Amino acid sequence: xxxxxxxxxxxxxxxxxxxxxxxxxxxxxxxxxxxxxxxxxxxxxxxxxxxxxxxxxxxxxxxxxxxxxxxxxxxxxxxxxxxxxxxxxxxxxxxxxxxxxxxxxxxxxxxxxxxxxxxxxxxxxxxxxxxxxxxxxxxxxxxxxxxxxxxxxxxxxxxxxxxxxxxxxxxxxxxxxxxxxxxxxxxxxxxxxxxxxxxxxxxxxxxxxxxxxxxxxxxxxxxxxxxxxxxxxxxxxxxx
Amino acid sequence: xxxxxxxxxxxxxxxxxxxxxxxxxxxxxxxxxxxxxxxxxxxxxxxxxxxxxxxxxxxxxxxxxxxxxxxxxxxxxxxxxxxxxxxxxxxxxxxxxxxxxxxxxxxxxxxxxxxxxxxxxxxxxxxxxxxxxxxxxxxxxxxxxxxxxxxxxxxxxxxxxxxxxxxxxxxxxxxxxxxxxxxxxxxxxxxxxxxxxxxxxxxxxxxxxxxxxxxxxxxxxxxxxxxxxxxxxxxxxxxxxxxxxxxxxxxxxxxxxxxxxxxxxxxxxxxxxxxxxxxxxxxxxxxxxxxxxxxxxxxxxxxxxxxxxxxxxxxxxxxxxxxxxxxxxxxxxxxxxxxxxxxxxxxxxxxxxxxxxxxxxxxxxxxxxxxxxxxxxxxxxxxxx
Numbered sequence: 001x002x003x004x005x006x007x008x009x010x011x012x013x014x015x016x017x018x019x020x021x022x023x024x025x026x027x028x029x030x031x032x033x034x035x036x037x038x039x040x041x042x043x044x045x046x047x048x049x050x051x052x053x054x055x056x057x058x059x060x061x062x063x064x065x066x067x068x069x070x071x072x073x074x075x076x077x078x079x080x081x082x083x084x085x086x087x088x089x090x091x092x093x094x095x096x097x098x099x100x101x102x103x104x105x106x107x108x109x110x111x112x113x114x115x116x117x118x119x120x121x122x123x124x125x126x127x128x129x130x131x132x133x134x135x136x137x138x139x140x141x142x143x144x145x146x147x148x149x150x151x152x153x154x155x156x157x158x159x160x161x162x163x164x165x166x167x168x169x170x171x172x173x174x175x176x177x178x179x180x181x182x183x184x185x186x187x188x189x190x191x192x193x194x195x196x197x198x199x200x201x202x203x204x205x206x207x208x209x210x211x212x213x214x215x216x217x218x219x220x221x222x223x224x225x226x227x228x229x230x231x232x233x234x235x236x237x238x239x240x
Numbered sequence: 241x242x243x244x245x246x247x248x249x250x251x252x253x254x255x256x257x258x259x260x261x262x263x264x265x266x267x268x269x270x271x272x273x274x275x276x277x278x279x280x281x282x283x284x285x286x287x288x289x290x291x292x293x294x295x296x297x298x299x300x301x302x303x304x305x306x307x308x309x310x311x312x313x314x315x316x317x318x319x320x321x322x323x324x325x326x327x328x329x330x331x332x333x334x335x336x337x338x339x340x341x342x343x344x345x346x347x348x349x350x351x352x353x354x355x356x357x358x359x360x361x362x363x364x365x366x367x368x369x370x371x372x373x374x375x376x377x378x379x380x381x382x383x384x385x386x387x388x389x390x391x392x393x394x395x396x397x398x399x400x401x402x403x404x405x406x407x408x409x410x411x412x413x414x415x416x417x418x419x420x421x422x423x424x425x426x427x428x429x430x431x432x433x434x435x436x437x438x439x440x441x442x443x444x445x446x447x448x449x450x451x452x453x454x455x456x457x458x459x460x461x462x463x464x465x466x467x468x469x470x471x472x473x474x475x476x477x478x479x480x481x482x483x484x485x486x487x488x489x490x491x492x493x494x495x496x497x498x499x500x501x502x503x504x505x506x507x508x509x510x511x512x513x514x515x516x517x518x519x520x521x522x523x524x525x526x527x528x529x530x531x532x533x534x535x536x537x538x539x540x541x542x543x544x545x546x547x548x549x550x551x552x553x554x555x556x557x558x559x560x561x562x563x564x565x566x567x568x569x570x571x572x573x574x575x576x577x578x579x580x581x582x583x584x585x586x587x588x589x590x591x592x593x594x595x596x597x598x599x600x601x602x603x604x605x606x607x608x609x610x611x612x613x614x615x616x617x618x619x620x621x622x623x624x625x
Contacts, residue, residue, distance in 0.1 A: 081539060088533070100534075100622075104242075104245045104246055117532070117535060117537045117538075
C-alpha cells in the first residue's frame with residue numbers, strides 16, 4: 001500500500017485540566033498521532049484514556065499545554081481564537097454523540113447555520129444545506145425540528161451540518177454512541193460512503209469494535225498516550 | 241424570524257421581561273408627554289414674550305393679576321421706545337375653577353392694537369381673525385372646540401352669554417389653544433360681572449383692564465424698556481422676556497427633570513430584568529453556544545446573536561410601551577377635556593426617543609451576558625450539562 005499524504009499530525013501533545021489547586025488531570029501525556037488524507041480512522045481506548053480530548057485538540061476545539069498540532073500542513077496549536085474559529089468553519093466538521101442540534105431550528109436551519117457562519121449568504125446557505133441534506137437522505141425532512149426526528153435522523157442532520165462547508169476532516173466523538181444498532185450501521189455506512197465519494201478524512205472516537213473494524217486504521221489510547229500513534233512508521237520519524 | 245423563535249423559547253420569562261420594559265416605556269411616554277406638554281407651553285411662552293414687555297398692576301405675579309386702569313395707557317405709550325400698546329383683559333373661562341393642575345382655559349379680551357407688530361403669528365383652521373368691531377363674537381382656541389362645541393357661524397356659551405364664533409385657531413401647542421378671544425369691551429363686561437358686589441359698584445367697566453402688551457420700537461431692548469416703563473409710570477409692574485424665563489421656564493425645567501427621572505428609574509428596573517433574562521438564557525444555552533462554536537461561530541457572531549436577542553426584547557418592550565402609553569395619554573386627555581385640562585402631549589421626538597431608548601437599554605443590558613457567552617471555550621461549553 002502506498003504512503004499517503006499526512007493531513008493531521010499531533011506530536012508530543014500534553015493536556016492538563018486544572019480543576020483547582022493541586023487537583024488536575026493529565027488528559028494527554030506526550031500523545032502523538034499521524035492521520036493520512038482520505039482515510040477513515042477510529043480512536044479506541046478505555047474511558048478516561050484521552051480519546052475525546054485528543055480529537056477535540058486535533059479538531060481545533062481545545063488548546064494544548066505543549067506539543068504541536070498540524071492540520072493540512074499548517075501548524076494550528078498557536079493560532080488565535082479568531083483563526084481557530086475560521087478553521088472550525090472551513091477546514092473541519094464535528095459530529096457529537098448527543099447530536100447537538102439547535103432545538104428551536106429546523107433540520108434545514110441547523111445545516112444552514114454552519115454555512116452562514118462560514119460567510120455564505122442566506123440564499124447560498126439554503127442551497128448548500130439542501131444539497132447536504134440530500135446527501136444524507138433527508139431532503140424530505142428539512143422542515144422538521146430535531147424533536148420530530150429519530151436519533152438516526154438527527155445524527156444524519158448533524159453529518160449534513162458537518163459536511164456543508166466541504167471540510168477536509170470530519171471528527172466524530174462517539175457518533176453512534178446514542179444509537180441503536182440499526183441506526184448505528186446506517187450512520188457508519190453513510191460516513192463510509194461520504195468518505196469514498198468526497199475523499200473527506202474521518203476521525204471517529206468509538207467504543208464499538210464493529211465500527212472500528214470497518215475503518216482503515218485504529219488507534220488505541222491508554223493513559224493519555226496513543227499506543228500506535230505512528231503506526232507503521234518508525235518511532236523516530238516518518239518512513240517513506 | 242429564527243431570532244424570534246430563539247427569544248421566545250422560554251415564553252413566560254421573556255414575556256415578563258418584555259412586560260418590565262413595557263411598563264418602563266409606558267411610564268416614560270406618560271411622564272414624558274406631560275413634560276413635553278409643559279415644554280411646548282413654555283417654549284411658546286418664551287417665543288411670545290421674547291420681543292415685548294407686559295405691564296400688569298403693581299404687586300401682581302405671573303399667576304394673578306389685579307385690575308388696572310386703562311388710564312395708564314397714555315403714560316405707557318409716552319415712554320420713549322414704545323411703538324404701540326395694546327390693552328387687554330385675561331380672565332379664567334370658568335369662574336368656579338378654583339384649583340387647577342396645568343393650564344386653565346382663559347378668556348382673552350384685546351383692543352387688538354399693534355397686531356401688525358405681533359411676531360407670534362397664529363393661523364386659523366376655519367373662519368377669520370377677530371376684528372375690533374366684532375362685538376358679541378369670539379375666536380376659539382383649538383383645544384376648546386370640543387368643550388364649547390364650537391363651529392364657525394355657530395354660537396357658544398361663555399359665562400352664560402351667547403357669542404358667535406367667527407374663527408377657530410390652528411393648534412399652536414401652547415397658550416392660545418386653551419383661550420377664547422373676544423373684543424376688549426366684551427371681556428370687560430364679563431370680567432366686571434364677576435367681581436364682588438362691593439367692588440363692582442366702584443369701578444367703571446370701561447376703565448378696567450388686566451394688562452398691557454407693549455411693543456418696543458425696532459432696536460429697543462425690551463428688558464431695558466421694561467425698566468423705563470417702571471420708572472416712568474407709577475402703580476404698574478412691567479416685565480421683559482427675562483422675567484418669564486426666570487419665573488416659569490426654570491421652574492418647569494425642574495418639574496420636567498423630576499418627571500423624566502421617575503420614568504428612567506422605571507426603565508432601569510426593566511433593564512436589570514433584561515440582564516437577568518439574558519444571563520439565564522446564556523447559562524441554559526451554554527451547550528448550544530459550544531455547538532455553535534464547534535461548527536465555526538466566531539466570538540463576534542455569538543455576541544451578535546445574543547445582543548440581537550436582547551435588542552429584540554428591548555424593541556418589543558419599547559414599541560408595546562409606546563402603544564400603551566399613547567393610548568393612555570389619548571384616553572386621559574379625552575377624560576380631562578371637559579375639565580379644561582390637556583395635560584399630555586406625545587411629540588414625535590418623545591415617541592421615537594422612548595423606543596430607541598428601550599432598544600439601547602436592551603442592547604446595553606445584553607452586552608455583559610453576550611460577552612460572557614462569546615468568551616466560553618468551545619470544549620468547556622460542550623461539556624456543560
